[in-house]
Each structure stands twice: as structure tokens, then as C-alpha cells.
Amino acid sequence: MHDIKWIRDNAEAFDAALKKRGADAQSESLIALDEKRRAVIQRLQDMQARRNTASKEIGAAMAQKNSELAEKLKAEVAEMKTSLPAAEEEERLISAELTDVLSRLPNIPLDDVPVGKDEHDNVVKHVIGQKPGWNHPAKEHYEIGEALGFMDFDRAAKLSGARFTVLTGPLARLERALGQFMLDLHTREHGYTEVSSPLMVRDEAMYGTGQLPKFSEDLFKTTDGRWLIPTAEVTLTNLVSGEILEQDKLPLRFTALTPSFRSEAGSAGRDTRGMLRQHQFWKCELVSITDAESSIAEHERMTECAEKVLKLLGLHFRTMTLCTGDMGFGARKTYDIEVWLPGQDTYREISSCSVCGDFQARRMNARYRGKDDKATKFVHTLNGSGIAVGRALIAVMENYQNEDGSVSVPDVLLPYMGGLTKIERA
Structure with a gap:
């Protein structure tokens, strides 16, 4: 299987290598899928970070007897408990799709392999x-x-x-x-x-x-x-x-x-x-x-x-x-x-x-x-x-x-x- 990071850094070389094997260019669609995956991961990380921060802020609000703020933060945390699993499932599905596509692509030939059809x-x-x-x-x-x-x-x-x-x-x-x-x-x-x-x-x-x-x-x-x-x-x-x-x-x-x-x-x-x-x-x-x-x-x-x-x-x-x-x-x-x-x-x-x-x-x-x-x-x-x-x-x-x-x-x-x-x- 191919390394998506290498493909991102060497998109033209990857497509040229696939062409030698008679396969269509794939880098554009792979990179787009990977960017989608990375965006979901970033959103997940932001949500997780915000949840942790909000949990600490709840404690501080309650210590200051600011019940209105505490309740608002609790509602925010509760909402993230619902949205986080959905984002995790979205990331899982996109990662599985990327892995599946990568797993079906042939290996790329060494430079000294003769180019030919059959x-x-x-x-x-x-x-x-x-x-x-x-x-x-x-x-x-x-x-x-x-x-x-x-x-x-x-x-x-x-x-x-x-x-x-x-x-x-x-x-x-x-x-x-x-x-x-x-x-x-x-x-x-x-x-x-x-x-x-x-x-x-x-x-x-x-x-x-x-x-x-x-x-x-x-x-x-x-x-x-x-x-x-x-x-x-x-x-x-x-x-x-x-x-x-x-x-x-x-x-x-x-x-x-x-x-x-x-x-x-x-x-x-x-x-x-x-x-x-x-x-x-x-x-x-x-x-x-x-x-x-x-x-x-x-x-x-x-x-x-x-x-x-x-x-x-x-x-x-x-x-x-x-x-x-x-x-x-x-x-x-x-x-x-x-x-x-x-x-x-x-x-x-x-x-x-x-x-x-x-x-x-x-x-x-x-x-x-x-x-x-x-x-x-x-x-x-x-x-x-x-x-x-x-x-x-x-x-x-x-x-x-x-x-x-x-x-x-x-x-x-x-x-x-x-x-x-x-x-x-x-």
C-alpha cells in the first residue's frame, strides 16, 4: 500500500509511475480525500480541546457561584458529547475509504524497469x-x-x-x-x-x-x-x-x-x-x-x-x-x-x-x-x-x-x- 504523505509530496511522480503501469492518475482524488479526512480530524481535535476547556470552566464557574455560566457550559459539553461520536464516525468512514482506494492501487515500478504493455x-x-x-x-x-x-x-x-x-x-x-x-x-x-x-x-x-x-x-x-x-x-x-x-x-x-x-x-x-x-x-x-x-x-x-x-x-x-x-x-x-x-x-x-x-x-x-x-x-x-x-x-x-x-x-x-x-x- 502507498504512503499518502509521499503522494502529497510527489503527486506528479506518483501519477507518472501509475501511468507506466497502465493505470489512471489518482493523486488529485486521493489528496482531496485525504484533505477531507484531515479536516475532520482537525475538527475532532478542536472539539475535544474545547470540551476539555469547557469542563474546566464549569468548575471555575461553579466555584464563583456563576450558575448561569455553568449551565451554559454544561449544555455546550452535552452537545459535544452528541456531536463528537458523529464526527468520529465520519473520520472512520473517510479513513476507511482512503485505505480501500490505496489498497487497490498497484505498486510503483523502480526506475530501471522497462516500460511496456504486456x-x-x-x-x-x-x-x-x-x-x-x-x-x-x-x-x-x-x-x-x-x-x-x-x-x-x-x-x-x-x-x-x-x-x-x-x-x-x-x-x-x-x-x-x-x-x-x-x-x-x-x-x-x-x-x-x-x-x-x-x-x-x-x-x-x-x-x-x-x-x-x-x-x-x-x-x-x-x-x-x-x-x-x-x-x-x-x-x-x-x-x-x-x-x-x-x-x-x-x-x-x-x-x-x-x-x-x-x-x-x-x-x-x-x-x-x-x-x-x-x-x-x-x-x-x-x-x-x-x-x-x-x-x-x-x-x-x-x-x-x-x-x-x-x-x-x-x-x-x-x-x-x-x-x-x-x-x-x-x-x-x-x-x-x-x-x-x-x-x-x-x-x-x-x-x-x-x-x-x-x-x-x-x-x-x-x-x-x-x-x-x-x-x-x-x-x-x-x-x-x-x-x-x-x-x-x-x-x-x-x-x-x-x-x-x-x-x-x-x-x-x-x-x-x-x-x-x-x-x-x-
């Missing part, structure tokens, strides 16, 4: 590795999985409907191996702390990371009012909500391997075959909590941690700097890592790493204080996939497919596969 305006940061060179035609993951007999979409549909998958045998183990490998890498080599956190959260947590109120249609909600997490970013980031951290303890780096749940409300007709776009999927999440000075460098570091997964898996990928029109709601800058899928003959996103500045921290009221500082500052938050397990499984299957229909296991996963080096039809 994914076609994204910019290649770098390309790693080479596409596999085969003499046989490449199959898509669902063709491979169904032919092996270990990937079943019909039974998944019988259980849950569309956009679910049942994996069995060695493919189920390969999916588990990928997740465990990622966790081990990020905790042992990259300094992240493993977290096991809830999969259901309250409204406040979804609001804190920006999923609510704007994106409720993308989420699943339980009958008792909790939300299934669309990513562990929600729980890991909200671990510090409402807290004041010591600056010398930062950065905090968290990772979790969890299922993620998404309604895919806006993806009708997209990626209907296979398991590229699912309602439920495993993901290894990375979250960092930093001070204001460290977040940009932390963004580069986090992206390198996610890239390391693909490098060790021996997969060809490219890292893209997203343009202003393609970034997520809460991001100031985002790198998407796109892995090469030979079966589709294209790159597909497998990780997205974003720096959010203090945008989420303001929603969560998460702060930090330097050793010699009296005042607190809002933390900066970052999140990224380290990486999406289901899409990593797809990438391994398509890049390690053999002409006979089998799938070789990448060397780095062998310790997790119980001696299995190749997945073949039973």
Missing part, C-alpha cells in the same frame, strides 16, 4: 545453457507421463474435476525428489530457514501480501472464512506482520515447500492439457525481509538462488526483466525465469522473483529499528519461487526424455530416487 515488452536479462539436441521428435510431458502409465488425468478429474493430476510410482517420487532437493539447496547452501506453516489463513494475512481485496476471485475460501494459500509467500511474509524487528537481525530469509491453491479464474481455455496450470501444485517458496538499503541487492541474490536450481538440474533457461505492464500487483521489479520445454518448443515461466519495497510492509505494519534509531521504518519484502515443483517436473520430463519413451533422472536428483536412474514403463 509480456511482449519484457526484456531478456540473460540466457543460460543450451537447448537439447536430439534426432528424435520431442513429446510433451503429458504424452510421456500417460505413456509411462504414471500420470493420470482421467482419475484426477473423477476425484476433483479439471486442472488436477494424479501421479503414481516413480513420477510421484520424482516430484517429491524435486521438492526435497530444492529445500536442501536453499537451506544448506543459500542460508534460508525452513518453515512449516499453515495452508489456510485469515483475511488479514491475504490483505497483508496484497491478494485481498482485489484478487479474491483467484482464491479458494473455506466455509469457515479462511483462505487456502495461493503461495507460501502469504504465510512466510506475514510471519513478521505487526512486529518491530532489529535492523542488525536482517535480512530474514525463509523457505517452505507447500501445496499452492489457485482458482485460475481468468485462464479459461489456457493450458487445458497436462499439468502446466493446476488448481493445486507444489512450490518451493523464497521470502526475504530486509531493510530499505539492502532490498535491491537481495533481489539479485534471490534470483540467483532460484536460477541455481535449474543450473544444477541441467536445464536451459532464460531470465526476463518484466515490463511495467506485466509485473504483479505488489512488485516494484520482477525477474521471471523461463525454462525451455522442448515438447512445446517454447519457454515457460518456472519462477518469478519480485522486490516489493515497503508496499506489503505498510499493509502488514511490519517495521524495523536501527541500533541507535528512535524512529522505526517499514521493512522491505521480497518473494520468489525457488522453484515451482510441478513445472520443474514437466521440464525434467521433457528435457530428459529418451527416444524409447523413458525419462532419465538428472544426476543431482539421484540421491533422492532410491537407486532409480531411469523412469520406464512398468
Whole structure:
């Protein structure tokens, strides 16, 4: 969420930043609403001050036996007891309206983010590795999985409907191996702390990371009012909500391997075959909590941690700097890592790493204080996939497919596969 004081002081810059994101100018209406709120607050303070003064004057009038003045002052105080709650309610409603409007506006991009409308305006940061060179035609993951007999979409549909998958045998183990490998890498080599956190959260947590109120249609909600997490970013980031951290303890780096749940409300007709776009999927999440000075460098570091997964898996990928029109709601800058899928003959996103500045921290009221500082500052938050397990499984299957229909296991996963080096039809 944005700081209304900053908007007042930087109205033109704020509107220019929103324009880069394809949004309309908002500063004039926001400042007008804020001025209305401030006027009500000033009136409240004046009324409260007058009430206190009048209460003291009543005592003085009674001491002087000036009953006429005392009664007049008592009537004034009684009137304010009636009008004060109305003014307080007016201030509450205006403040709620201002907060609601601010909470629906996207974060503003960093200056070096390329300006553009959609994914076609994204910019290649770098390309790693080479596409596999085969003499046989490449199959898509669902063709491979169904032919092996270990990937079943019909039974998944019988259980849950569309956009679910049942994996069995060695493919189920390969999916588990990928997740465990990622966790081990990020905790042992990259300094992240493993977290096991809830999969259901309250409204406040979804609001804190920006999923609510704007994106409720993308989420699943339980009958008792909790939300299934669309990513562990929600729980890991909200671990510090409402807290004041010591600056010398930062950065905090968290990772979790969890299922993620998404309604895919806006993806009708997209990626209907296979398991590229699912309602439920495993993901290894990375979250960092930093001070204001460290977040940009932390963004580069986090992206390198996610890239390391693909490098060790021996997969060809490219890292893209997203343009202003393609970034997520809460991001100031985002790198998407796109892995090469030979079966589709294209790159597909497998990780997205974003720096959010203090945008989420303001929603969560998460702060930090330097050793010699009296005042607190809002933390900066970052999140990224380290990486999406289901899409990593797809990438391994398509890049390690053999002409006979089998799938070789990448060397780095062998310790997790119980001696299995190749997945073949039973």
C-alpha cells in the first residue's frame, strides 16, 4: 500500500509511475480525500480541546457561584458529547475509504524497469545453457507421463474435476525428489530457514501480501472464512506482520515447500492439457525481509538462488526483466525465469522473483529499528519461487526424455530416487 504523505509530496511522480503501469492518475482524488479526512480530524481535535476547556470552566464557574455560566457550559459539553461520536464516525468512514482506494492501487515500478504493455515488452536479462539436441521428435510431458502409465488425468478429474493430476510410482517420487532437493539447496547452501506453516489463513494475512481485496476471485475460501494459500509467500511474509524487528537481525530469509491453491479464474481455455496450470501444485517458496538499503541487492541474490536450481538440474533457461505492464500487483521489479520445454518448443515461466519495497510492509505494519534509531521504518519484502515443483517436473520430463519413451533422472536428483536412474514403463 502507498504512503499518502509521499503522494502529497510527489503527486506528479506518483501519477507518472501509475501511468507506466497502465493505470489512471489518482493523486488529485486521493489528496482531496485525504484533505477531507484531515479536516475532520482537525475538527475532532478542536472539539475535544474545547470540551476539555469547557469542563474546566464549569468548575471555575461553579466555584464563583456563576450558575448561569455553568449551565451554559454544561449544555455546550452535552452537545459535544452528541456531536463528537458523529464526527468520529465520519473520520472512520473517510479513513476507511482512503485505505480501500490505496489498497487497490498497484505498486510503483523502480526506475530501471522497462516500460511496456504486456509480456511482449519484457526484456531478456540473460540466457543460460543450451537447448537439447536430439534426432528424435520431442513429446510433451503429458504424452510421456500417460505413456509411462504414471500420470493420470482421467482419475484426477473423477476425484476433483479439471486442472488436477494424479501421479503414481516413480513420477510421484520424482516430484517429491524435486521438492526435497530444492529445500536442501536453499537451506544448506543459500542460508534460508525452513518453515512449516499453515495452508489456510485469515483475511488479514491475504490483505497483508496484497491478494485481498482485489484478487479474491483467484482464491479458494473455506466455509469457515479462511483462505487456502495461493503461495507460501502469504504465510512466510506475514510471519513478521505487526512486529518491530532489529535492523542488525536482517535480512530474514525463509523457505517452505507447500501445496499452492489457485482458482485460475481468468485462464479459461489456457493450458487445458497436462499439468502446466493446476488448481493445486507444489512450490518451493523464497521470502526475504530486509531493510530499505539492502532490498535491491537481495533481489539479485534471490534470483540467483532460484536460477541455481535449474543450473544444477541441467536445464536451459532464460531470465526476463518484466515490463511495467506485466509485473504483479505488489512488485516494484520482477525477474521471471523461463525454462525451455522442448515438447512445446517454447519457454515457460518456472519462477518469478519480485522486490516489493515497503508496499506489503505498510499493509502488514511490519517495521524495523536501527541500533541507535528512535524512529522505526517499514521493512522491505521480497518473494520468489525457488522453484515451482510441478513445472520443474514437466521440464525434467521433457528435457530428459529418451527416444524409447523413458525419462532419465538428472544426476543431482539421484540421491533422492532410491537407486532409480531411469523412469520406464512398468
